[in-house]
Amino acid sequence: MAEMTYLQKIDAAAQAVERACGRAEIAVVLGSGLGDYADALENAKYIDYHDIPYFPVSTVPGHKGRWHTGTLHGKRVCMMQGRFHAYEGYDLNDVTLPVRVMQKLGVKTFVVTNAAGGVNLAFNAGDLMLITDFINLSGKNPLTGPNLDAFGPRFPDMSRAMDRDLIKQTLATAAKLGIPLQQGVYAWLNGPTFETPAEIRMTRTLGADAVGMSTVPEIIVARHGGMRVLGVSCITNMAAGVVDQPLNHEEVMEMGNRVKDTFRKLLDGVIETM
Numbered sequence: 001m002a003e004m005t006y007l008q009k010i011d012a013a014a015q016a017v018e019r020a021c022g023r024a025e026i027a028v029v030l031g032s033g034l035g036d037y038a039d040a041l042e043n044a045k046y047i048d049y050h051d052i053p054y055f056p057v058s059t060v061p062g063h064k065g066r067w068h069t070g071t072l073h074g075k076r077v078c079m080m081q082g083r084f085h086a087y088e089g090y091d092l093n094d095v096t097l098p099v100r101v102m103q104k105l106g107v108k109t110f111v112v113t114n115a116a117g118g119v120n121l122a123f124n125a126g127d128l129m130l131i132t133d134f135i136n137l138s139g140k141n142p143l144t145g146p147n148l149d150a151f152g153p154r155f156p157d158m159s160r161a162m163d164r165d166l167i168k169q170t171l172a173t174a175a176k177l178g179i180p181l182q183q184g185v186y187a188w189l190n191g192p193t194f195e196t197p198a199e200i201r202m203t204r205t206l207g208a209d210a211v212g213m214s215t216v217p218e219i220i221v222a223r224h225g226g227m228r229v230l231g232v233s234c235i236t237n238m239a240a241g242v243v244d245q246p247l248n249h250e251e252v253m254e255m256g257n258r259v260k261d262t263f264r265k266l267l268d269g270v271i272e273t274m
């Protein structure tokens, strides 16, 4: 059989997800340690990534690999338990295939979460940070290649990548619930190495408040598709060189785990306002 085109892969994956779980208006990508939040969905159905044609399978501990759709605060919400990263060796078309599937399934609001290293010296490990903007330091862009005209324009605007109304709603929700919330710029570096102290000083000079290895490709594709985007990072650790101490993934997961109940409360409060 001839090689499937990317559009055919999107269609095949979207059909499998729709058959198993139905459509949705809001999508949430659950980052490291946040996967449990999928329990909050009522009347939920799920499909494992390995049963979705052309879907990659996540290889990172703490990322489960299941798509859930159900009802939350009266809205149809899908949640991805586990995401894909460029450092796993996936092409950015594969990393962002789920976002294209969401667009096919009717998603208009895209909520993305992640674990990130704190660059801003006023932050502390365990803080939550509302993403107000991003810097793409990966040298890659998921929209490289022929434009998918059916999904969005060749040259998408990124001047308001993060939705201003959702930012306001999230700040108001955090204030109402008494949840401290930092705000800042997320810089995407490829990984899988944690950064060097010199790279972290560079990102600080460039205006970053946090660094991580995900999220930006998904935001770019969601914006290409005209979705409203909200992003929240869990600052699981201060980035390299801030404290004189090596970094490891166990520490990232442990802090994610400690903060997840607060993270969940914040997300839940915001989704209620959507």
Ligand code: HPA
Pocket (backbone or CB within 6 Å): 115, 116, 117, 118, 194, 195, 211, 212, 213, 236, 237, 238, 239, 240, 247, 252
């Ligand atoms: N750097 C990059 N990605 C991360 C970090 C970090 O320090 N912590 C969690 N994800």
